[in-house]
Amino acid sequence: MIFRTAQESDAEGIASVLQDLFDAGKRRKPCSAEFVLGHYISHPDSIRCTLAGDQSGHILGFQSLRHAVVDNPYDVAVGWGIIGTHIRPSAARRGVGRGLFAQTLDAAHGFDLTFIDATIGSKNAEGLAYYEAMGFREYRQLEDAVSKVYQLPS
Template sequence: MVQIRPATPDDTQDIVTLLDALIAAGKRTIPGDEAYVRAHYTGGTRLVTHLALESDRVLGLQVLSRSDGASPYGTPEGWGAIGTHVHPEAGGRGIGRRLFVETLAAARAAGLTEIEAAIGLHNVEGQAYYEAMGFRTWRTTSERNCKRFDVTRATPLG
């Protein structure tokens, strides 16, 4: 049974293992070593990182940060910035949806009104996932399709 919980620094190596599996499957190009994970998923300026676990194996994660306006993706200051990663062997099991329920609650608790997902133009699975969650394209760059979610709307999932 899949359980969702916030990540802690003790989860760093398990998150590295997940990111390595995504790199090996060609679904991630950014390295995910321990220093990167500590800076972006278990520490740093994130608001929360939720993990999806089954038998203590990390099957997915979703991170939510508050943009300071200096985002490499151009996320507006004060908006949430979201990232989602699901193990290549765990796709299609509803893990992303379950993670987003928890992340949306955290976004509301933090007073965010908008969340942006900056997805690579060729990441068809990522585009479809965020559309299914209710994110809508609001701008496109040369490398990314940027989708936004209105946190204040009544229906949490599209």
């Protein structure tokens, strides 16, 4: 598996990961390359968007780490990180998410983050289990979602 920072030229490949999740009924939000650029790769508050690929360059998934700024749309405490993870269903449960989180933690250390928020749909059992396994713990409940926090060692 290869991990690297996503570039603008990866937008189509990442969009196809989102499309596969949509087709599998695991996503409802947009899946276009334009959305990927605006939300992940080129977002002004992005700390790092890391992708995982196989030896042939096929994108298996990606993880976004953003900085929570004033008035962020997720109502996350200012200064925290905000994480999002998307793995192609055909590559699930093979350690892609675990490998991505090691990369994201590296970026979080480099950015001097102390806390990272993960907000997950309350019915998303695999998402909840994944973040729990990565060391995130619940700190708030929203209407249809649960927020978990990861605390980096100081």
